[in-house]
Amino acid sequence: MIAWPAPALTQLPGRGEIPTVHDTATDSLRRLDVGPGENPKAGVYVCGITPYDATHMGHAATYVTVDVLNRALLDAGAQLAFVQNVTDVDDPLLERAKRDEIDWRELAEREIQLFRDDMTALSVLPPDHLVGVVESIDLIGRDVVKLLESGAAYRIGVAEADGQGADDVYLDLSQQPEFGRTSGFDEAQMDAVFADRGGDPAREGKRTRFDPLLWRAEREGEPSWDVAGLPAGRPGWHIECSAIATAYLGPRFTVQCGGTDLIFPHHEMSAVQADALYGEGAFAQVYLHQAMVGLEGEKMSKSKGNLVLVSRLRQQGEDPALIRLVLLAHHYRTPWDWTGDGVEEGRRRLARWRSADAQTREVVGGLDAPSAGLLADVRTRLADDLDTPGALAAIDAWIEAGADPAGLGEAPLGDIVDALLGVRL
Ligand code: 5CA
Numbered sequence: 001m002i003a004w005p006a007p008a009l010t011q012l013p014g015r016g017e018i019p020t021v022h023d024t025a026t027d028s029l030r031r032l033d034v035g036p037g038e039n040p041k042a043g044v045y046v047c048g049i050t051p052y053d054a055t056h057m058g059h060a061a062t063y064v065t066v067d068v069l070n071r072a073l074l075d076a077g078a079q080l081a082f083v084q085n086v087t088d089v090d091d092p093l094l095e096r097a098k099r100d101e102i103d104w105r106e107l108a109e110r111e112i113q114l115f116r117d118d119m120t121a122l123s124v125l126p127p128d129h130l131v132g133v134v135e136s137i138d139l140i141g142r143d144v145v146k147l148l149e150s151g152a153a154y155r156i157g158v159a160e161a162d163g164q165g166a167d168d169v170y171l172d173l174s175q176q177p178e179f180g181r182t183s184g185f186d187e188a189q190m191d192a193v194f195a196d197r198g199g200d201p202a203r204e205g206k207r208t209r210f211d212p213l214l215w216r217a218e219r220e221g222e223p224s225w226d227v228a229g230l231p232a233g234r235p236g237w238h239i240e241c242s243a244i245a246t247a248y249l250g251p252r253f254t255v256q257c258g259g260t261d262l263i264f265p266h267h268e269m270s271a272v273q274a275d276a277l278y279g280e281g282a283f284a285q286v287y288l289h290q291a292m293v294g295l296e297g298e299k300m301s302k303s304k305g306n307l308v309l310v311s312r313l314r315q316q317g318e319d320p321a322l323i324r325l326v327l328l329a330h331h332y333r334t335p336w337d338w339t340g341d342g343v344e345e346g347r348r349r350l351a352r353w354r355s356a357d358a359q360t361r362e363v364v365g366g367l368d369a370p371s372a373g374l375l376a377d378v379r380t381r382l383a384d385d386l387d388t389p390g391a392l393a394a395i396d397a398w399i400e401a402g403a404d405p406a407g408l409g410e411a412p413l414g415d416i417v418d419a420l421l422g423v424r425l
């Protein structure tokens, strides 16, 4: 499906470094393996929205974090292949459509467009491929068939579902020695979240309770598609990301991103399914997870309904640059809450930055080399595990010390924050 228009990308003098990020799978800081030589292209995948409600600040935090990563990679001279899915058919979407008496396709289309508008307003670089599940049924179905043919997957009959002997399909985790490697979760941790996050541990006929659903045979009133070798049905959730990521980025790619709520089961299963398809060590080489953003001490989630929406703030006339600054004031690994105080702090900061940029923009001569000064500082902070609070603090400190244009490093402040932070002054 079409993505959204790309914002103009300001080129900065010199180059940043390929960033390090915290990898969930190894619980360590890892420099992304891209650059001249074997891996010139960074393959970045982020789990996209399930379009049954509008984009909230938790989603925005995830997509802005990935955007900062992408901007750092481009600034370091890497080529980028960026892919994002859209879960445009799944239980929560179907349930919401039923509740609101609206066609599920119409609901999805409406929320996807709102998401595009939100991402455009927030100056998020669009993916090269924004890929819906509905348009990828064949691609996903083919992978399910492959898993059945290799014996990695098995069928469970759907009792009384349709009288045609249709089967759901599951992956057999007992054959996957890598299971658990991505999340690092032990069984107790897995049990604690599996059922809440779409899992069906008690389903009769499963070989092990965490086995993920690959294909769901048609149930009455649910949409379904025909794929050769499978009963009419639709893909399970995790296989969509295994299939889409590997189809567009290859069986091994640089980094898989999403919120920490996806560590288990979603990213664990996506990775293990790719192992089953392509062999051990397939899928992402690094897993980056955005901590949960809450509101007044609770996780912000569509199901709880405690949402601060990007679109609502935009309607109220808030500057998208302000929304970005509020998000960037928090490191991606630290959970935080959206608060009125945070917004006011962002507002003051944006005003300070705009005034400093206006005062120094015309003074181009006499700046230091790009390897020194504020530009170099901001680059160094971002290359160190996307330290956005550190980058903001470096800019604040430069302003507090008198906003000397000689300390900028061959680029106006407005260009530095536009290119690296996506904030328009
Ligand atoms: N469609 C699936 C991924 S394949 C999904 O999780 N959709 S979502 O709409 O629920 O979430 C979209 C993205 O926002 C995911 O990467 C998710 O991890 C992230 N996310 C959701 N809630 C929060 C939150 N409160 N804080 C931070 N990130 C969040």
Ligand code: ZN
Pocket: 046, 047, 048, 085, 241, 266
């Ligand atoms: Zn996903």
